[in-house]
Amino acid sequence: MKIALLGTGFGQAHAAVYANRPDVTDVVVFGRTPAKLEKIAEDFGFATTTDLDALITDPSVDLVDICLPTHLHADTAIRAMHAGKDVLIELPLTTTMDDAERVIDTQHATGRQVFVDMFSRFSPANTYLRAAVEDHRYGPLLSLETESRTALLWPGYDLGLDSMAMDMMHADFDLVTSLLGTPDTVNATGTEGPGGRGSAADVILGYPHATARCSASSLMPQPYARRGGYRATFTGAVLEHATIAGFTGQGSSTLTACTADGEHVIDLPDGHAYALMIDHVLACLAGREENRIEPATALEALRLTLDVHHRLTAPRAAQQS
Incomplete structure (x- = not known):
């Protein structure tokens, strides 16, 4: 399992979970600030990059985990789905109900698995x-x-x-x-x-x-x-x-x-x-469980x-x- 982890803020909480999982073989962290990326590399031993486009389109990436500012969630998730990736989106799903519907529409159109971190x-x-x-x-x-x-x-x-x-x-x-x-x-x-x-x-x-x-x-x-x-x-x-x-x-x-x-x-x-949520996501990707945190289930709370x-x-x- 190779994961593209986007974001160096709350993304650190996800990084801490991935670092303790033997079934996650490769994590690459995207960020805009080299100093923050250096700290994540030191703390968790993960590779880092400032090239978002290359990471999202990397054919070896299985899951794109989006921990970017919320206003970037919808467009980033949609790009990742169109690139053939399954997606985990940090909560909240989006900043508008219209964007939430765009994510759901793209999920249906691409057939990708999409998860919202309703931890x-x-x-x-x-x-x-x-x-x-x-x-x-x-x-x-x-x-x-x-x-x-x-x-x-x-x-x-x-x-x-x-x-x-x-x-x-x-x-x-x-x-x-x-x-x-x-x-x-x-x-x-x-x-x-x-x-x-x-x-x-x-x-x-x-x-x-x-x-x-x-x-x-x-x-x-x-x-x-x-x-x-x-x-x-x-x-x-x-x-x-x-x-x-x-x-x-x-x-x-x-x-x-x-x-x-x-x-x-x-x-x-x-x-x-957090760890149980990621357990569930990886179990769904392996076909062992049914998705309990699809975007559609988050709409009422959103x-x-x-x-x-x-x-x-x-x-x-x-x-x-």
Whole structure:
């Protein structure tokens, strides 16, 4: 398996996963800044290039992994598909619904496999929550609160309000919409750090018989790394998930259930979400699994993410409805 990894920012998280896989024999990293490429070569031992066209059209490349700025996702993915490549696209899929449809149309026209890095779908804690909702293990879900907090760990990502919804909250919106559907009401508010570096946002989503709140902050100091989780309140229990991780997504995770009988820790399978997502992508390319993260499955969460993005970046008077 030869992979073209495009991007030296969040692409480092993917690089860390590929470096530990014996079935990935060759990774070539594209970037625009030689100094960043040199660091990736030192850290992971991968070849690097500044020639995007040559890399995308290289006949020996099996998968193009796109970790470029989001506004470049659609055109780059379409070029790669027309060059006969399967494609993994870092979330969010695109910056507009029209671009998302262009990617899907090209996928259908070329017959290529296309994946969106909806990594949170592979989180063991999220998998448990989805199963609990589906089998009514604790009764109806009444409230879902998600929280994501991080330092600025990825070069080139300031995570101000102009990117908070797109780069940091999208995965949580995917979890919420998969469990509760499209919200009836959306309320979003946010604040920004000095010079636009870092921000914090709160989003409240209203449903006929439930509510959801998604909070995110990128104002943390470097030693804080990444922390977050969720609290899911059912009629018969509360599930609380907490995680601490670094820029690669690796770290510790705990899930507890509190019922009328008391509180206990739920044993979760090993594995972190990014690595499990890439496991799935490579298994699909080998014909062992069916694609669970096709672009079409990301549209509902993308639509909500774009709505929240516009509210956080619009004048305050237009942020509520």
